[in-house]
Amino acid sequence: xxxxxxVIIGSTRPSRICxxxxxxxxxxxxASSDLSYQVIDLATVDLPFLDEPRKPALGHYAQExxxxxxxxxxxFDAFVFVFPQYNWGYPAVLKNALDFLxxxxxxxxxxxxxxxxRGGGKAAAQLRSVLxxxxxxxxxxxxxxxxxxxxxxxxxxxxxxxxTLAPFGPDVRALAADxxxxxxxxxxx
Ligand SMILES: Cc1cc2nc3c(=O)[nH]c(=O)nc-3n(C[C@H](O)[C@H](O)[C@H](O)COP(=O)(O)O)c2cc1C
Numbered sequence: 208x209x210x211x212x213x214v215i216i217g218s219t220r221p222s223r224i225c226x227x228x229x230x231x232x233x234x235x236x237x238a239s240s241d242l243s244y245q246v247i248d249l250a251t252v253d254l255p256f257l258d259e260p261r262k263p264a265l266g267h268y269a270q271e272x273x274x275x276x277x278x279x280x281x282x283f284d285a286f287v288f289v290f291p292q293y294n295w296g297y298p299a300v301l302k303n304a305l306d307f308l309x310x311x312x313x314x315x316x317x318x319x320x321x322x323x324x325r326g327g328g329k330a331a332a333q334l335r336s337v338l339x340x341x342x343x344x345x346x347x348x349x350x351x352x353x354x355x356x357x358x359x360x361x362x363x364x365x366x367x368x369x370x371t372l373a374p375f376g377p378d379v380r381a382l383a384a385d386x387x388x389x390x391x392x393x394x395x396x
Pocket of ligand 1: 222295323364
């Protein structure tokens with residue numbers, strides 16, 4: 208059985224570009240390894256703001272949506288987070304989804320794919336720190352997609368996604384290779 212990687216769509220705005228970017232990333236991720244990738248859209252996971260009475264580290268979940276989310280996350284061996292930079296940080300919906308659980312994330316490798324006018328490196332740095340707090344294993348290399356104002360129309364939609372993102376294809380393939388290697392390390396433990 209090949210190992211399962213959850214690819215998390217980390218933005219939920221109605222006019223978000225994250226799903227299209229995730230689709231594009233998926234094609235490159237899947238091309239270069241025999242890991243199995245599955246998209247997790249936080250918009251359909253649809254969690255409320257953290258509403259568990261006990262802290263998630265205890266693993267006693269009162270809410271049905273938490274138990275569902277726990278089962279879903281537990282089924283994956285690693286994750287790739289695809290998310291935009293919002294005001295120098297990462298989207299709140301992503302932090303909320305992470306905070307709901309604890310053990311479920313432990314020891315799992317995490318790849319970061321960010322985007323923003325300068326690539327979203329500040330958001331990546333923040334999420335990296337959070338993943339460390341959750342005892343995940345963020346990969347050393349991030350992918351930072353530069354999407355400038357010239358690449359989008361007045362509604363913020365990408366004018367030519369393949370052309371804008373093409374330069375970053377090799378970076379995503381390298382991330383897939385790093386992920387496969389990190390998962391091999393997992394098996395060795
Ligand atoms: C609340 C908010 C804050 C933003 N802050 C930044 C920022 O700090 N740096 C940046 O490069 N782009 C920033 N942007 C622009 C986003 O990169 C751009 O809107 C992108 O489309 C957001 O991803 P999404 O459409 O998938 O939600 C911001 C956008 C929003 C909605």
